[in-house]
Amino acid sequence: MTFLDSVTPTAGSTPSGTAPLTTTLGKALTAGLRRAMQDDDRVVLLGEDVGALGGVFRITEGLQSEFGTQRVVDTPLAESAIIGTAIGLAIRGYRPVCEIQFDGFIYPAFDQIVSQLAKMRARSGGRVTLPVVIRVPVGGGIGAVEHHSESNEAYFAHTAGLRVVSCADPGDAYRLIRAAIASDDPVIFYEPKRRYWDKGAVDLDAAPASLDRARVLRHGRDVTLVAHGPTVKTALAAAEAAAEDGFSVGVVDLRTLSPLDMDTLKQCAQTTGRMVVVHEASTFLGIGAEIAAAITEACFHMLEAPLLRVGSYNLPYPPAKVEDDFLPGVDRVLDAIDRALKF
Amino acid sequence: MSLARRLDHEALALQRQGELGLWLPCWGQEAAQVGSVSALQDTDYVFPSYREHAAALVRGISPTELLTQWRGATHAGWDPKNYNFHFYSLVLGTQTLHATGYAMGAVLDGGDQVVAAYFGDGAASQGDVSEAFNWAAAQNLPVLFFCQNNQWAISTPTSLQYRTPVHERAAGFGVRSFYVDGNDALAVHAVTTEAADIVRRGEGPALVEAVTFRMAGHSTSDDPTKYRAPEELAAWEAKDPVKRLRTLLEATARTRRGSPPSRRRSKSSDWRCDAPAGPSKPPSSTISSIRRTRIRTAS
Numbered sequence: 001m002t003f004l005d006s007v008t009p010t011a012g013s014t015p016s017g018t019a020p021l022t023t024t025l026g027k028a029l030t031a032g033l034r035r036a037m038q039d040d041d042r043v044v045l046l047g048e049d050v051g052a053l054g055g056v057f058r059i060t061e062g063l064q065s066e067f068g069t070q071r072v073v074d075t076p077l078a079e080s081a082i083i084g085t086a087i088g089l090a091i092r093g094y095r096p097v098c099e100i101q102f103d104g105f106i107y108p109a110f111d112q113i114v115s116q117l118a119k120m121r122a123r124s125g126g127r128v129t130l131p132v133v134i135r136v137p138v139g140g141g142i143g144a145v146e147h148h149s150e151s152n153e154a155y156f157a158h159t160a161g162l163r164v165v166s167c168a169d170p171g172d173a174y175r176l177i178r179a180a181i182a183s184d185d186p187v188i189f190y191e192p193k194r195r196y197w198d199k200g201a202v203d204l205d206a207a208p209a210s211l212d213r214a215r216v217l218r219h220g221r222d223v224t225l226v227a228h229g230p231t232v233k234t235a236l237a238a239a240e241a242a243a244e245d246g247f248s249v250g251v252v253d254l255r256t257l258s259p260l261d262m263d264t265l266k267q268c269a270q271t272t273g274r275m276v277v278v279h280e281a282s283t284f285l286g287i288g289a290e291i292a293a294a295i296t297e298a299c300f301h302m303l304e305a306p307l308l309r310v311g312s313y314n315l316p317y318p319p320a321k322v323e324d325d326f327l328p329g330v331d332r333v334l335d336a337i338d339r340a341l342k343f
Numbered sequence: 344m345s346l347a348r349r350l351d352h353e354a355l356a357l358q359r360q361g362e363l364g365l366w367l368p369c370w371g372q373e374a375a376q377v378g379s380v381s382a383l384q385d386t387d388y389v390f391p392s393y394r395e396h397a398a399a400l401v402r403g404i405s406p407t408e409l410l411t412q413w414r415g416a417t418h419a420g421w422d423p424k425n426y427n428f429h430f431y432s433l434v435l436g437t438q439t440l441h442a443t444g445y446a447m448g449a450v451l452d453g454g455d456q457v458v459a460a461y462f463g464d465g466a467a468s469q470g471d472v473s474e475a476f477n478w479a480a481a482q483n484l485p486v487l488f489f490c491q492n493n494q495w496a497i498s499t500p501t502s503l504q505y506r507t508p509v510h511e512r513a514a515g516f517g518v519r520s521f522y523v524d525g526n527d528a529l530a531v532h533a534v535t536t537e538a539a540d541i542v543r544r545g546e547g548p549a550l551v552e553a554v555t556f557r558m559a560g561h562s563t564s565d566d567p568t569k570y571r572a573p574e575e576l577a578a579w580e581a582k583d584p585v586k587r588l589r590t591l592l593e594a595t596a597r598t599r600r601g602s603p604p605s606r607r608r609s610k611s612s613d614w615r616c617d618a619p620a621g622p623s624k625p626p627s628s629t630i631s632s633i634r635r636t637r638i639r640t641a642s
């Protein structure tokens with residue numbers, strides 16, 4: 001069998017029906033991919049084991065039998081080649097969506113992403129756009145072995161020419177993946193693997209999300225928590241706990257790490273005067289450091305306390321038995337809220 | 344080989360009981376591993392991939408040491424220097440370049456050490472593996488590449504992985520290549536001995552591609568029924584390397600039937616006891632450095 005010996009697609013189910021569906025984040029992504037493939041037949045999926053198996057997290061489950069082996073391609077085991085060929089497909093007019101099996105396996109493709117994918121649009125004076133999406137199951141918390149729990153968003157957010165998107169819940173994941181595929185810029189699309197099985201409402205008729213806007217999930221008067229991906233749920237739980245102690249804590253889901261929605265962040269910082277950024281990655285030179293610097297520059301006089309960061313430690317990700325001590329949980333967020341309030 | 348088969352059974356059970364986070368069985372590949380590693384000298388250094396449990400057992404690594412990594416207590420279960428057997432590598436193909444560099448050191452240090460690198464049919468698609476072939480050939484390094492072609496890379500069959508088999512590709516880089524029935528322990532041993540001799544004589548790198556089959560799932564998280572036909576498994580079950588060797592030994596009347604199984608059973612009950620009792624937390628060094636950082640870090 002080769003990639004050209006096409007498996008005949010079976011008729012696909014059409015989306016729609018007005019009632020929102022309750023499903024998992026993983027299944028919401030599958031629905032988003034299916035919808036994007038139905039809407040545009042230049043959308044193709046590439047990755048290791050994405051076909052019959054549906055990917056190790058089953059995000060592409062059923063899509064190969066629905067769309068055929070030419071549009072859902074089981075690739076050789078070579079990440080640099082997956083991104084390199086996706087670039088070629090995009091130059092040719094396709095919209096490839098690549099799956100990197102785990103966060104820790106994106107590094108073999110680093111050169112293709114940073115030197116080729118990110119730069120080609122600018123290098124060509126805008127003549128060549130590369131609408132490539134790279135889906136990455138990210139982060140820890142599932143008891144995985146080494147190299148399967150990394151949070152590497154800062155590398156890519158630091159690279160001009162890439163959009164970096166991080167989804168947090170099923171409904172928004174569905175809207176963000178469709179927006180990412182529709183974008184003419186290359187997108188690194190992070191999927192919080194420990195939240196794949198979390199359920200939520202998904203409106204299949206909702207328009208694709210904006211790739212430039214954060215979401216305010218909870219308004220607060222005392223402190224704003226800023227989170228993305230897996231820590232959005234942590235931040236919401238911390239805000240709830242703080243409310244029991246009488247504090248009004250807001251939560252912003254960044255959604256897009258590059259570009260950062262500074263307007264929303266500034267508004268929230270001005271309202272509460274205190275801000276805590278929560279992410280799974282190490283705080284050292286992380287997204288939180290950039291937000292702290294940018295907000296301090298933009299609204300220094302409105303702040304009641306320095307921006308605080310809650311993240312993991314500047315260490316290689318530890319063995320699974322201690323990951324609960326390594327990952328920032330609700331308690332560490334509450335400690336930071338206390339410190340911001342006492343300042 | 345029987346010990347490895349038994350270890351796979353025990354480890355699968357321990358994973359289902361929640362004692363291990365993950366296990367990647369070597370079931371079906373025992374002949375390829377035992378046949379090859381036993382053709383090396385103890386002083387030869389081995390860079391395994393992550394499924395080389397049978398080879399590790401031959402080198403004296405204990406089942407308990409093998410299991411700790413998969414309990415999530417450490418990233419590396421043994422001290423490589425004690426066994427001339429590096430710890431497992433999870434980023435596919437990277438170890439072939441590590442072996443190539445180690446071989447450069449071996450040449451600089453003098454002597455006739457062979458450095459073996461194990462990898463799979465899927466990993467062979469990684470650029471690192473091609474770079475290792477080329478580098479080792481260009482510098483005439485003492486690397487023995489050992490590819491276990493077990494037909495699958497998770498759900499991806501070799502027909503989707505490549506057009507030119509690994510041994511032909513390696514030959515194109517100038518690596519002397521051999522192709523062997525990986526389920527025949529004696530054939531693997533003979534061919535690996537020949538290949539290792541070439542490498543040891545300083546004639547440059549060699550590669551052995553052993554044709555075998557991954558009889559269990561890729562890992563305890565895998566569901567091979569989603570992509571693999573039962574007939575394929577049945578066809579390979581008929582070529583089970585452990586049964587083949589037993590049949591041969593029985594036919595040549597050199598077997599002492601009865602004693603090995605009972606020894607195996609008593610050993611496996613030791614592992615069952617050891618595994619849950621083994622470290623449930625990483626060594627204190629890991630924990631204390633985390634704690635130190637926590638005190639130093641603002642949050």
Ligand SMILES: Cc1ncc(C[n+]2csc(CCOP(=O)(O)OP(=O)(O)O)c2C)c(N)n1
Pocket residue numbers: 048077079101105108394433434435462463464465466467493495496497557561
């Ligand atoms: C660079 C990299 N990409 C992806 C993976 C995820 N992964 C782990 S094992 C595997 C299949 C490997 O197949 P093969 O090399 O044939 O070895 P086998 O598992 O059959 O022993 C994949 C895709 C990985 N570990 N490293």
Ligand SMILES: [Mg+2]
Pocket residue numbers: 463464465491492493494495496497
């Ligand atoms: Mg394989």
